[in-house]
Amino acid sequence: MSPVKDLSLLFYPKSICLVGASNNPTKWGCNVLHNLLMGGFEGTIYPINHKAGDVLGMKAYPSVLDLPETPDLAMICVPSDTVPQVIEDLITRNAKVAFIISSGFSEAGEPQSRMERDLASRAEQSGLILAGPNGQGLVCTGSKLYCLMAGVYNEEGPISIVSQSGNVGGTLMFNAYHHGFGINKFVSSGNEASVKLHDYIRYFGTDPTTRVILVYVENLKDGQAFLEACREVIPRKPIVLLRGGKTKEGASAAKSHTGAMATSTEIFDAACKQVGVLQVEDLNQMFQVATALAYQPLPTGNRLGIMTLGGGWGVLASDAASQCGLVLPKLSDQILREFSSFLPTFWSRNNPVDLVATRQPGSMTKVLEILARWDDVDALLMLGVGYGTRGLHMTQQSPFRDNPMMKMVADFVLQEDMSCAETIVRLIREVHKPILVCSDAVLGSRNIDNAPILHLERQNILVHPTPGDGAKTLSAMWQYAQFQQR
Amino acid sequence: MSPVKDLSLLFYPKSICLVGASNNPTKWGCNVLHNLLMGGFEGTIYPINHKAGDVLGMKAYPSVLDLPETPDLAMICVPSDTVPQVIEDLITRNAKVAFIISSGFSEAGEPQSRMERDLASRAEQSGLILAGPNGQGLVCTGSKLYCLMAGVYNEEGPISIVSQSGNVGGTLMFNAYHHGFGINKFVSSGNEASVKLHDYIRYFGTDPTTRVILVYVENLKDGQAFLEACREVIPRKPIVLLRGGKTKEGASAAKSHTGAMATSTEIFDAACKQVGVLQVEDLNQMFQVATALAYQPLPTGNRLGIMTLGGGWGVLASDAASQCGLVLPKLSDQILREFSSFLPTFWSRNNPVDLVATRQPGSMTKVLEILARWDDVDALLMLGVGYGTRGLHMTQQSPFRDNPMMKMVADFVLQEDMSCAETIVRLIREVHKPILVCSDAVLGSRNIDNAPILHLERQNILVHPTPGDGAKTLSAMWQYAQFQQR
Numbered sequence A, B: 001m002s003p004v005k006d007l008s009l010l011f012y013p014k015s016i017c018l019v020g021a022s023n024n025p026t027k028w029g030c031n032v033l034h035n036l037l038m039g040g041f042e043g044t045i046y047p048i049n050h051k052a053g054d055v056l057g058m059k060a061y062p063s064v065l066d067l068p069e070t071p072d073l074a075m076i077c078v079p080s081d082t083v084p085q086v087i088e089d090l091i092t093r094n095a096k097v098a099f100i101i102s103s104g105f106s107e108a109g110e111p112q113s114r115m116e117r118d119l120a121s122r123a124e125q126s127g128l129i130l131a132g133p134n135g136q137g138l139v140c141t142g143s144k145l146y147c148l149m150a151g152v153y154n155e156e157g158p159i160s161i162v163s164q165s166g167n168v169g170g171t172l173m174f175n176a177y178h179h180g181f182g183i184n185k186f187v188s189s190g191n192e193a194s195v196k197l198h199d200y201i202r203y204f205g206t207d208p209t210t211r212v213i214l215v216y217v218e219n220l221k222d223g224q225a226f227l228e229a230c231r232e233v234i235p236r237k238p239i240v241l242l243r244g245g246k247t248k249e250g251a252s253a254a255k256s257h258t259g260a261m262a263t264s265t266e267i268f269d270a271a272c273k274q275v276g277v278l279q280v281e282d283l284n285q286m287f288q289v290a291t292a293l294a295y296q297p298l299p300t301g302n303r304l305g306i307m308t309l310g311g312g313w314g315v316l317a318s319d320a321a322s323q324c325g326l327v328l329p330k331l332s333d334q335i336l337r338e339f340s341s342f343l344p345t346f347w348s349r350n351n352p353v354d355l356v357a358t359r360q361p362g363s364m365t366k367v368l369e370i371l372a373r374w375d376d377v378d379a380l381l382m383l384g385v386g387y388g389t390r391g392l393h394m395t396q397q398s399p400f401r402d403n404p405m406m407k408m409v410a411d412f413v414l415q416e417d418m419s420c421a422e423t424i425v426r427l428i429r430e431v432h433k434p435i436l437v438c439s440d441a442v443l444g445s446r447n448i449d450n451a452p453i454l455h456l457e458r459q460n461i462l463v464h465p466t467p468g469d470g471a472k473t474l475s476a477m478w479q480y481a482q483f484q485q486r
Helices: A028-038 A080-092 A112-126 A166-178 A197-206 A223-233 A248-258 A265-275 A283-295 A311-323 A333-340 A363-373 A389-396 A404-431 A451-458 A467-485 B028-038 B080-092 B112-126 B166-178 B197-206 B223-233 B248-258 B265-275 B283-295 B311-323 B333-340 B363-373 B389-396 B404-431 B451-458 B467-485
Strands: A015-019 A044-048 A073-076 A097-100 A129-131 A137-140 A145-148 A156-163 A183-188 A212-217 A239-243 A304-308 A379-383 A435-438 B015-019 B044-048 B073-076 B097-100 B129-131 B137-140 B145-148 B156-163 B183-188 B212-217 B239-243 B304-308 B379-383 B435-438
Touching (some): A015 A028, A015 A145, A028 A145, A028 B404, A073 A080, A080 A112, A112 A129, A156 A166, A156 A283, A166 A183, A166 A212, A166 A283, A166 B311, A197 A223, A212 A283, A239 A283, A248 B311, A304 A311, A304 A363, A304 A467, A311 B166, A311 B248, A363 A379, A363 A404, A379 A404, A379 A467, A389 A404, A389 A451, A404 A451, A404 B028, A435 A467, B015 B028, B028 B044, B028 B145, B080 B097, B080 B112, B112 B129, B156 B283, B166 B183, B197 B212, B197 B223, B212 B283, B239 B265, B239 B283, B304 B311, B304 B363, B304 B467, B311 B467, B363 B379, B363 B404, B379 B404, B379 B467, B389 B404, B389 B451, B404 B451
Parallel strands (some): A015 A073, A097 A129, A156 A183, A156 A212, A212 A239, A379 A435, B015 B044, B015 B073, B097 B129, B156 B212, B212 B239, B304 B379, B379 B435
Antiparallel strands (some): A137 A145, B137 B183
16 A cells, blocks of 8 residues: 555644634634634744734734745635635745635536646645645644634544544534543545545554544545555554435535535445444444543453443343344342342342342442453443432522531432442443443533533543443444454 | 323322331432422422431321321332331322332232232222332422422423333433423333323323323333323324333343333334324434424424535435435525525535535524525424534633634624524524424533523523434424324
8 A cells, every 4th residue: 555644744733824814703714713823722823814914913924925934734714716826825835734624616516626626636746735625624632733613622632533524523523522522633624635534544543642533424535545544544443434425315415515426325334344444323423432442441242231220221221232232141140149138129130230229328339340340241331320419409409408418318419429430430440341321411401510420521431321322332342342353 | 982090189289298208318218208398399298207206307297097187199108018008098098199109019020019919909999099119209390299209300391201210201301401491290100000101191181281292111011002092192292102122131121120021013113103103212312302392383294404504414414314204305496596695606505505614694594584484395404503602612711812803703603693593483483394403512511501502492492412313303293293184
């Protein structure tokens, strides 16, 4: 295979010019500069505006030709018909990397499509690495580079994203942010006139700070190179993929979005499966699978132990687990005896282990300890984390809030939930098995601080919103583990 | 059919006794009383504890026989072996309704199963309506009755829930609470020794304050009566159903939970389809479908218009819409002309209408207006509500926050997003078509106040987390609309 394209100046530039920087907040050239400043980029920033003057309080230059130095990275957001001249100027300055945010290229049909092809040829002849056009920009947390149309400032983490939709990538960034998770790199690859999906995948494959790669794809410009890139990278790092445009209607929408041509779903799915790409069904699942792969140990088998604080959750998780190829081993006589020594007589005596609403102090953590250390299971699912705490903020609003008895109840509940969360974090380290957790407290527009859930997510243990979600995530982890074992 | 069982004293009692009331926060008899007090029940409460004394500051009575009056509703949470005597005492006092929270009955096997059957016969002979056992309690917001193991205090709304799992029902209550939605009634039906699923469904069918009925089922004790109840109710009110125990593993978990016997999934699905029950796949979808049916007009056809702030979201929504039987009509020449008069030249010219990141003031609301009034669509999906606002809190934390230019950007973004949210609320009323909205800002453990999203949810317009979710909800609405049209 050809050498991996070196995209290090794209993600780690020391200087950036923004062509089309603007003071007008209805222009993206204003927002991108604003977000770049907000992100705290520590290199030099050169706003470029043909009227010069000041932009967002910084001195602006009329053109690339007027800059005091050649910047490592040129970001371009001017109308598409003015882009070719900017590229010529950059070539004149011997620039190394440019990213075209502007739309109005191949996704708009001819003659814009020809203009895009011409730009790509011109750049490739001149040794200019050209990303985009029609991409929303990029983020590299390690270099504090938040050069994106959307304003989102994740901390550093091991997950890198390449997306053929800026907004889809943005959703993943915001999902991470709203759960308190970091991101490594994000690039909105746009129309991929020159730098293509497989170039980003291969670069992420060699990037020492990336552990998991997420790909949103509508349009494979070079299917063979994509599959080769996956084959090269997957033995070292998992690739989680979501595909848009599977149906006729989706493909029609994709055509006006990225100019995608329909690909047979059957052929695509078979090829992905063969090289070990983990395909997911929606953006939530994508984020869930990504965080589990990034932060949890891989399971060494498909045997699942479920602990639940409610029967119905256990039933729904069992259905989901079974539907996605996991098995629920029967509890051994020894385990049955151990649980029976402290659980109420009417406990489920089954896997899922249903604590049937026992309020005996310490029961949850004891069950977790025993299940996690049980040799017959490779992974755990804990349903109902932060369950009691969920209701506490209401107690705080109550007229009874100063009643010592109410306080005692609240303290007890919080303490039990917290020790459960702490036990999960500790056990993952000690027994090297994944423990996935679920709680309905992570969905909604109105915040309710839930200390045990915040504790887990601060430790990078994602909380899944439904019992079935956790099972599906584990199934994907097991799929990758099997691929790695080969 | 037999007359509908009158459960009005169960949901609207003037007096309640709680058998097993306790000061010990590790006992459910403490939590249930606490939650009942917290909910602000305005009738009389009689704690019953065999040691008498005070419970949570209230005078307790040693037994039902010692009460100054016969309470309308008796809630029971004492160990199962002591329940028969409590029931005898209630019959002696000529009580009308009892709810057994205690577990340790048929779900625990024999001989507890026989005890449950005996209790049911005894109650039915004596005219005592007996709910449970092994149920987590019930809620009726209209009577401020929050008599539940979980502490959740929704406001009043039109959705009523009967669940064979207390925790599954609790999740629906918390989902509603976290989105700021009300609930009408919730009953955790437990083992249904006497009052059964179909009794609750039929009662909700006659209840003037209930508009949508949610059912979680593992175990149909009387399949024929259940189907007849659905057939009776569905022409007036939709029934949304989630079934647990579809797989061998799920059924095994259900057996230890509610003593459920496996039912053939094929037969169950076919019967549900025939009577018009809307089956859903998980708890999130259940809540999404419920709120749309409760608060939005039904679509009169399956033609969907999509407006999106990002191409990828539109592609994913188109895939989901197509997969669940919705169609995306092509934009007419007139609509194309209207949009082209104000959108950037490179807009998608397609349905989904992709605003391709235009920042022209008022574009979003204009597109919404035109699409909603277009005769060729029966429903709308708006992807990316609150999209700009999502990033604003970060601006507020920024060192640039006092920069007038930054303030201008923030004000502009918020104003556009808010007017979009307000337009959605107004258009639903004016054009009588459902408008479903999606945004990733409703998922996560860390709250970020998003004013447009809060505005929509305060107006009972639920925000769906992924583009596909909105399409699936619309498909369920269309399914019900077709059933009603017959």
